[in-house]
Amino acid sequence: MLKIKNLHASIDDKEILKGINLEINPGEVHAIMGPNGSGKSTLSSVIAGKEEFEMTEGEITFEGTNLSELDPEERAHKGIFLSFQYPVEIPGVSVTNFMKTSINAHRKANGLEDMPANEMLKLIRDKSEMLEIDRKFLSRSLNEGFSGGEKKRNEIFQMAMLDPKLSILDETDSGLDIDALKIVADGVNKLRNENNAVLVITHYQRLLNYIVPDVVHVLVDGKIVKTGGKELAHQLEEKGYDWLKKEAV
Numbered sequence: 001m002l003k004i005k006n007l008h009a010s011i012d013d014k015e016i017l018k019g020i021n022l023e024i025n026p027g028e029v030h031a032i033m034g035p036n037g038s039g040k041s042t043l044s045s046v047i048a049g050k051e052e053f054e055m056t057e058g059e060i061t062f063e064g065t066n067l068s069e070l071d072p073e074e075r076a077h078k079g080i081f082l083s084f085q086y087p088v089e090i091p092g093v094s095v096t097n098f099m100k101t102s103i104n105a106h107r108k109a110n111g112l113e114d115m116p117a118n119e120m121l122k123l124i125r126d127k128s129e130m131l132e133i134d135r136k137f138l139s140r141s142l143n144e145g146f147s148g149g150e151k152k153r154n155e156i157f158q159m160a161m162l163d164p165k166l167s168i169l170d171e172t173d174s175g176l177d178i179d180a181l182k183i184v185a186d187g188v189n190k191l192r193n194e195n196n197a198v199l200v201i202t203h204y205q206r207l208l209n210y211i212v213p214d215v216v217h218v219l220v221d222g223k224i225v226k227t228g229g230k231e232l233a234h235q236l237e238e239k240g241y242d243w244l245k246k247e248a249v
């Protein structure tokens, strides 16, 4: 599904990613862990196509399409979902209306008509029931006065509605409390299936107690220095990152 080959990326001429190779197949959950400043968020931004980063070398393909030719919106419409660390408040726009707009924008970009109203209602009902989101929440203004947990609930709801092929969840700096963390984990676990893939980016091992990854990669100084199974996350919890920093040089 996603193939990254020898990816180098810079910001303001400073090289942050220094030769990343990564392959994610349908049905897989991958975790990227690593110390602060190692380039985890940069990697998610580059996959999503954020323009402040410059790819200087390498290749990213998604289902065989070279992503470098697509802007962030086009990538989203192809089925790449990037969770937003700093969600915007939109007073007067309800959660429901926001979801309708997102869905129809995706449909339009893929040459489809707006979703018929009854179908949309059913989709909203099914997904909100699945994620145990109550009706009152659906009529609230987007992100206005949302707690950390509610922001996460909204984000996971959007992910459920859009049904992306690849979801990238960058949870590094968002300071999740245990409730918010469980909302994210339960949502991801309900949504994961053999056709989609998830890339969870996190500084902390504890999220991976709830979302059990198939593959764990450790990013240090812009390079993947180790790849392993879920046990690698536990090793990092015990031993920290220093032993890998030594291996990296």
Ligand code: ADP
Pocket: 011, 012, 016, 034, 035, 036, 037, 038, 039, 040, 041, 042, 043, 052, 172
């Ligand atoms: P992580 O998510 O692993 O903590 P980041 O990808 O956020 O790491 O950052 C990697 C490096 O890139 C850091 O040295 C950081 O200072 C630098 N960096 C990230 N974003 C920017 C930016 N917008 N402008 C300048 N430097 C940046």
Ligand code: MG
Pocket: 036, 037, 041, 172, 173
């Ligand atoms: Mg950081």
Ligand code: MG
Pocket: 040, 041, 042, 172, 173
């Ligand atoms: Mg980060």
